[in-house]
Amino acid sequence: MARILGVGIATLDIVNSVAAYPPEDAEVRARVQRVGRGGNCANSLVVLSQLGHDCAWGGVLADEPDAARITDDLNSYGIDLGPVRHLAHGKVPTSYITLNQQNGSRTIVHYRDLPEYRYEDFQTIDLSRFGWLHFEGRNIADTARMLELARASRPLTPRSVEIEKPRPGIEQLFPLATVLLFSRDYVHAQASSDPGYFLHDMHRRAPQADLVLAWGEAGAWALSRSGQLMHSPAFPPPQIVDTLGAGDTFNAGIIDALVRRLALTEALEAACRLAGRKCGHTGLNFVGQYA
Numbered sequence: 001m002a003r004i005l006g007v008g009i010a011t012l013d014i015v016n017s018v019a020a021y022p023p024e025d026a027e028v029r030a031r032v033q034r035v036g037r038g039g040n041c042a043n044s045l046v047v048l049s050q051l052g053h054d055c056a057w058g059g060v061l062a063d064e065p066d067a068a069r070i071t072d073d074l075n076s077y078g079i080d081l082g083p084v085r086h087l088a089h090g091k092v093p094t095s096y097i098t099l100n101q102q103n104g105s106r107t108i109v110h111y112r113d114l115p116e117y118r119y120e121d122f123q124t125i126d127l128s129r130f131g132w133l134h135f136e137g138r139n140i141a142d143t144a145r146m147l148e149l150a151r152a153s154r155p156l157t158p159r160s161v162e163i164e165k166p167r168p169g170i171e172q173l174f175p176l177a178t179v180l181l182f183s184r185d186y187v188h189a190q191a192s193s194d195p196g197y198f199l200h201d202m203h204r205r206a207p208q209a210d211l212v213l214a215w216g217e218a219g220a221w222a223l224s225r226s227g228q229l230m231h232s233p234a235f236p237p238p239q240i241v242d243t244l245g246a247g248d249t250f251n252a253g254i255i256d257a258l259v260r261r262l263a264l265t266e267a268l269e270a271a272c273r274l275a276g277r278k279c280g281h282t283g284l285n286f287v288g289q290y291a
Contacts, residue, residue, distance in 0.1 A: 002131035003053070004130065004133075005055075005129075005134065007136065009039045009093055009112075010042035012093070013035065013244075015033065015036070017031050017032040017099045019102065020101075021107065036069070037070045038244075041134065041136050042074065043252075044134065044162075046073075047256075047284055047287060050287035053256065057080070057081060060117050064090070066092045085121045090113050091113040104241055105243060106244045118142050127149075132160070133157055134159075135162070141169070143173060144172050147177065161179070164183045164247075174205050179209055179254070182212065183214060184213070200227075207225065209225065214247055217236065218233075219234040220250065232265075235273045237281075242278075242281065245278065245284050247275070250271045274287075
């Protein structure tokens with residue numbers, strides 16, 4: 001197992017489960033409401049912690065009541081909050097999520113009133129303590145500097161970057177990672193719908209990295225540094241209950257498998273199986289509940 005540092009956001013999630021997604025200007029009753037901690041990076045760390053890894057989170061929190069929900073949850077999974085930047089004022093990022101019980105889909109309205117994690121915050125972390133570094137692809141200029149520092153000071157430590165959204169300048173992160181984790185939404189934003197073509201195009205931009213692309217119900221694809229294209233099917237549960245956090249779970253599955261030195265093709269299948277298991281369970285506290 002490895003000591004893993006994740007840099008990104010944690011959020012307060014307010015999740016309303018409804019019988020079916022409402023049309024515009026409708027008034028519907030939520031069947032269930034839950035309030036908890038979310039955020040891509042934090043979600044992945046929670047899953048990795050359940051898989052036996054020693055995790056730490058680098059992000060920003062404000063001194064306000066909702067931050068306590070986030071810290072209490074992360075503390076419950078043993079995640080080290082030492083790298084966190086604390087601010088006296090502000091509001092933690094909040095996601096208002098509508099979960100469709102008909103098919104498990106989720107629609108998210110996100111609000112944030114906090115600055116991003118800075119290079120200056122990252123610079124204070126002792127990177128020699130970690131065997132894997134994971135970054136959300138956000139706050140691009142500072143994240144590029146973080147990756148450059150990590151590459152220069154700890155060249156043998158793997159650096160994974162999640163590429164979820166087409167943020168301006170995000171492509172400058174590609175040459176700095178050893179593993180790039182792409183989303184289907186990012187591919188579609190590039191006017192592409194062919195996973196293999198997309199990955200081969202990205203390989204020309206980042207030949208040093210293993211490239212991974214999650215594709216929902218169609219499974220996932222990967223392209224190794226040597227140019228080998230591979231695919232794993234999805235492994236859906238008997239009933240899809242909750243897809244919220246499935247992509248973050250998939251990313252955690254890739255990191256876990258590569259830390260355990262599985263081949264990329266094995267890591268792809270393991271991550272798809274893990275994400276499928278999560279979709280049959282509400283929330284992320286699921287890893288130990290299945291064989």
